Amino acid sequence: MAQTRRDFIGMALGGITAVGGVCTLGAMKKSWDPLPSVQSAGFVTVDVSTIQEGEARSFQWRGKPIFVLRKSADTPKNAKRDVVIGEKVFTLVIGLCTHLGCIPSYDAKQKSFICACHGGVFDASGINTFGPPPRPLDIPPFKIAGESLVLGEEGEEYKKLTAKKA
Amino acid sequence: MAEIRKSEGLIDWLDQRLAVKAFMRVMMTEYWIPKNINFLWAMGVVLVVLFGVLLVTGLLLLMYYKPDINLAFDSVNYTIMQEVEYGWLWRHMHGVAASATFLIIYIHLFTGIYYGSYKKGREMIWITGMVLFIAFSAEAFSGYMLPWGQMSYWAAQVITNLFSGIPVIGDDVVIWIRGDYVVADATLTRFFMLHVVLLPLVIIVVIAVHFYSLRFPHVNNQDSEELNFDVEAKKFLDGRKKESKVVPFWPVFLSKDFFVVGAFMTFFFLLCCYHFDFAMDPINFEPANSMKTPAHIYPEWYFLWNYEVLRGFFFDIAGIAAMDIGLIAFVIANIVFMVLPFLDRNPMNTAPAHKRPLFKYWFWILVVDMIVLTVYGKLPPTGVNAWVGFFAAIIFLGLFIALPFITKHEAKGDVQ
Amino acid sequence: MRELKILAIVIFFTAVTYWGVEPYAHSQMHPHVAPADFNFKDIQPLALNGNNENGKTLVEANCIACHSIKSLGLEAPMSNDDAASAYGVVPPDLSHAGVIYDKNYLAGFLKDPVNATKLSHKFGDTKPYAMPSYSFLSDQEIADIVAYLKNVVATKPTDKMVFEEACGRCHSMKYDSFKAQTSSTFMKNYLGAEAPDLSMMIRSKKAEYLTPFINEPLKMVEGIAMPRVGLTAASQEQVIAYMENVGDRKKAEREDLGLKLIGFMAIFTLIAYAWKVRIWKEVA
Numbered sequence: 001m002a003q004t005r006r007d008f009i010g011m012a013l014g015g016i017t018a019v020g021g022v023c024t025l026g027a028m029k030k031s032w033d034p035l036p037s038v039q040s041a042g043f044v045t046v047d048v049s050t051i052q053e054g055e056a057r058s059f060q061w062r063g064k065p066i067f068v069l070r071k072s073a074d075t076p077k078n079a080k081r082d083v084v085i086g087e088k089v090f091t092l093v094i095g096l097c098t099h100l101g102c103i104p105s106y107d108a109k110q111k112s113f114i115c116a117c118h119g120g121v122f123d124a125s126g127i128n129t130f131g132p133p134p135r136p137l138d139i140p141p142f143k144i145a146g147e148s149l150v151l152g153e154e155g156e157e158y159k160k161l162t163a164k165k166a
Numbered sequence: 167m168a169e170i171r172k173s174e175g176l177i178d179w180l181d182q183r184l185a186v187k188a189f190m191r192v193m194m195t196e197y198w199i200p201k202n203i204n205f206l207w208a209m210g211v212v213l214v215v216l217f218g219v220l221l222v223t224g225l226l227l228l229m230y231y232k233p234d235i236n237l238a239f240d241s242v243n244y245t246i247m248q249e250v251e252y253g254w255l256w257r258h259m260h261g262v263a264a265s266a267t268f269l270i271i272y273i274h275l276f277t278g279i280y281y282g283s284y285k286k287g288r289e290m291i292w293i294t295g296m297v298l299f300i301a302f303s304a305e306a307f308s309g310y311m312l313p314w315g316q317m318s319y320w321a322a323q324v325i326t327n328l329f330s331g332i333p334v335i336g337d338d339v340v341i342w343i344r345g346d347y348v349v350a351d352a353t354l355t356r357f358f359m360l361h362v363v364l365l366p367l368v369i370i371v372v373i374a375v376h377f378y379s380l381r382f383p384h385v386n387n388q389d390s391e392e393l394n395f396d397v398e399a400k401k402f403l404d405g406r407k408k409e410s411k412v413v414p415f416w417p418v419f420l421s422k423d424f425f426v427v428g429a430f431m432t433f434f435f436l437l438c439c440y441h442f443d444f445a446m447d448p449i450n451f452e453p454a455n456s457m458k459t460p461a462h463i464y465p466e467w468y469f470l471w472n473y474e475v476l477r478g479f480f481f482d483i484a485g486i487a488a489m490d491i492g493l494i495a496f497v498i499a500n501i502v503f504m505v506l507p508f509l510d511r512n513p514m515n516t517a518p519a520h521k522r523p524l525f526k527y528w529f530w531i532l533v534v535d536m537i538v539l540t541v542y543g544k545l546p547p548t549g550v551n552a553w554v555g556f557f558a559a560i561i562f563l564g565l566f567i568a569l570p571f572i573t574k575h576e577a578k579g580d581v582q
Numbered sequence: 583m584r585e586l587k588i589l590a591i592v593i594f595f596t597a598v599t600y601w602g603v604e605p606y607a608h609s610q611m612h613p614h615v616a617p618a619d620f621n622f623k624d625i626q627p628l629a630l631n632g633n634n635e636n637g638k639t640l641v642e643a644n645c646i647a648c649h650s651i652k653s654l655g656l657e658a659p660m661s662n663d664d665a666a667s668a669y670g671v672v673p674p675d676l677s678h679a680g681v682i683y684d685k686n687y688l689a690g691f692l693k694d695p696v697n698a699t700k701l702s703h704k705f706g707d708t709k710p711y712a713m714p715s716y717s718f719l720s721d722q723e724i725a726d727i728v729a730y731l732k733n734v735v736a737t738k739p740t741d742k743m744v745f746e747e748a749c750g751r752c753h754s755m756k757y758d759s760f761k762a763q764t765s766s767t768f769m770k771n772y773l774g775a776e777a778p779d780l781s782m783m784i785r786s787k788k789a790e791y792l793t794p795f796i797n798e799p800l801k802m803v804e805g806i807a808m809p810r811v812g813l814t815a816a817s818q819e820q821v822i823a824y825m826e827n828v829g830d831r832k833k834a835e836r837e838d839l840g841l842k843l844i845g846f847m848a849i850f851t852l853i854a855y856a857w858k859v860r861i862w863k864e865v866a
């Protein structure tokens with residue numbers, strides 16, 4: 001009798017310690033999470049009216065580089081990815097290689113984004129064509145406002161593009 | 167409790183309270199080391215010295231280092247390098263010692279493989295050694311981030327991104343590790359914590375366990391001869407020192423190690439003052455810029471073989487994405503040495519590699535292949551380079567697949 | 583004997599690895615480039631001898647509307663920020679221009695600045711270069727200006743002065759508390775890129791890279807916004823010396839202390855060897 005009682009108390013002690021331990025680990029895990037101020041990332045408006053045909057320009061949004069490429073007439077279009085403002089056709093992507101996150105650079109001669117880190121290549125629409133990158137460059141949420149793009153806001157056109165993808 | 171007498175002196179006073187004499191006997195004067203060993207057995211002591219150098223110089227750097235993305239670069243490159251008296255020396259010693267540590271670890275590791283010192287009772291020494299290797303890797307990686315230069319930033323960016331390969335939760339894990347969507351201030355401060363407190367503590371504990379695990383099987387010797395340490399020790403204590411096959415750790419074994427350490431440190435200071443670029447990459451003297459990846463990015467040389475295994479798989483095979491194959495190979499490469507004792511199916515034969523018919527080739531192919539991986543891990547991954555990397559990575563994995571068969575085959579030969 | 587053999591093997595594999603990751607890898611990543619060309623072969627050399635007096639008149643009529651010549655007490659007509667917003671970039675002071683820049687380069691620059699600086703990818707008819715072209719002057723007049731600018735220089739400029747006049751319009755040197763004359767917002771508009779701070783460039787790029795680079799940036803980096811500034815070999819050495827003085831100021835101490843540390847360890851090693859021999863005599 002005394003034996004089982006001690007066992008029970010011992011197990012209860014072990015049990016409550018374990019619960020406390022798990023809760024503590026949970027708290028520690030949360031301390032490592034991004035802060036609220038980091039999570040509530042801002043919106044950025046970028047003016048794309050001055051970009052020349054065939055020119056790629058980079059902007060910064062949530063600490064990430066954003067590429068806006070204005071496609072020249074002879075660059076293949078891609079209805080699933082292009083951002084069209086009036087006559088102008090743009091490729092809008094997050095400039096981080098989908099492999100391991102280096103910043104590819106746009107090579108106007110080859111009309112591709114080339115990642116120096118492990119040799120990944122993306123075409124002018126941001127689709128991976130060679131090397132280890134597993135998927136096309138990501139498109140950031142955006143809204144078209146006149147000749148500008150508001151990054152971070154999910155506008156009509158963004159929703160249309162994501163719908164087409166699915 | 168022992169009877170406390172009036173002490174005859176400081177040593178005796180301490181001995182009554184801390185048993186220092188017994189302690190010295192166990193740790194030093196009656197800790198037996200085989201005579202038949204060469205300077206490769208001094209690498210352990212060299213590593214202890216290097217760790218000491220890292221600890222002391224690290225503490226000195228800490229006095230002026232500032233873990234903040236706006237201050238870190240200048241605190242290192244201006245305050246420490248140009249203002250603090252001898253600050254440059256501590257930094258160069260710290261950076262070069264980190265690199266030199268890995269050189270010695272690799273020599274130490276290959277010595278262990280060559281002389282079969284990872285099996286027949288020495289498995290725990292081997293495993294704790296590999297844990298040390300991983301802890302040192304984490305320590306070096308986190309330290310490399312601290313100066314917040316271009317290589318610090320981009321190495322952190324690429325390496326933390328590796329975790330995105332974990333199925334389902336990968337992307338969240340990456341953000342969790344960084345504490346931000348990209349490598350940022352939160353990342354720097356947490357890696358600072360890891361680098362100066364948690365990981366050094368872990369390393370010190372694991373070093374202690376590594377040494378402890380050595381006491382029972384003792385260190386190996388050049389011919390893997392089985393020694394009866396009790397008998398040999400008795401010979402030595404009886405004064406038949408020349409006949410005995412063992413020597414005490416102190417002063418005999420260490421007297422040789424001091425010489426090796428001296429020779430090594432001469433070379434070390436040559437590197438510190440004149441040839442430090444290999445350990446302190448020039449690109450890292452450019453401040454971190456999250457909007458521009460350097461034209462060539464590569465990890466420190468000691469991670470290159472590993473990195474090339476990751477990078478070697480650059481095209482999809484049988485429907486599996488290139489990235490996934492690379493990641494799986496990378497994970498395997500990181501742990502495969504740990505399980506070496508269990509891949510070797512000839513556990514009783516501990517003869518050095520040159521006396522083992524097949525293992526000998528296995529060993530030298532491994533050395534050459536890892537050097538090829540290291541060199542190609544730095545070159546731009548284009549054209550022929552990509553293919554060399556691919557085949558070297560295949561050979562690397564193949565070697566470990568072949569090892570059980572090779573050793574099993576050898577074991578059969580031994581029996582006959 | 584056996585230990586020496588093992589040592590040779592260890593050294594061999596270490597050396598091969600070192601060779602592969604350092605000299606060999608760098609030779610692959612940074613292909614060899616032609617050495618710096620201080621003759622400015624692409625620019626027609628100045629054949630005439632200039633007349634100092636005439637040059638003075640020309641400079642006063644044409645140059646000091648924008649440029650200062652501080653050594654003569656001629657201050658710039660505008661503050662740095664005003665000048666930067668008017669021209670895009672602060673015009674350089676001309677106190678030492680005559681010795682800092684190569685004379686053929688100077689002549690070529692006066693005639694066709696965009697060509698001399700190799701900035702045709704940045705400036706053209708739609709976006710004119712801040713410095714107007716003086717192609718309407720005769721060769722003799724150009725020679726006169728160059729002669730005058732050289733004559734104006736009374737004392738050899740210090741390393742720091744060369745840096746400030748040649749590079750300091752765009753680049754800062756934070757570790758020497760020097761701020762670029764043109765502030766970074768203007769720079770971005772002007773060249774489409776900010777000019778980096780040069781404090782640690784001597785360590786990140788090294789003198790071997792800087793030598794051909796400063797002489798002709800476009801040769802080293804495709805599409806780069808930095809102009810060819812036309813330094814003579816001597817003034818480029820001064821610039822590099824200044825960069826080293828700021829970014830690697832402990833170099834002399836390092837190279838001196840290195841010998842002492844190596845010497846100390848060598849003596850330690852010898853004594854350790856002697857001790858080892860004595861101890862091992864008893865046991866082996």
Ligand code: HEM
Binds near residue numbers: 305309361
């Ligand atoms: C296992 C041993 C260690 C290794 C492998 C290691 C490695 C490194 C590396 C590679 C760097 C970057 C060096 C550079 O580029 O300048 C670094 C920096 C640093 N380490 Fe360590 N370290 C070790 C131990 C320690 C310890 C024990 C401390 C402090 C108690 C420490 C404090 C620092 C500090 C403050 C920096 C930043 C200053 C700098 O960048 O020069 N380290 N470490």
Ligand code: FES
Binds near residue numbers: 100101102115133
């Ligand atoms: S990060 Fe771009 S290919 Fe690996």
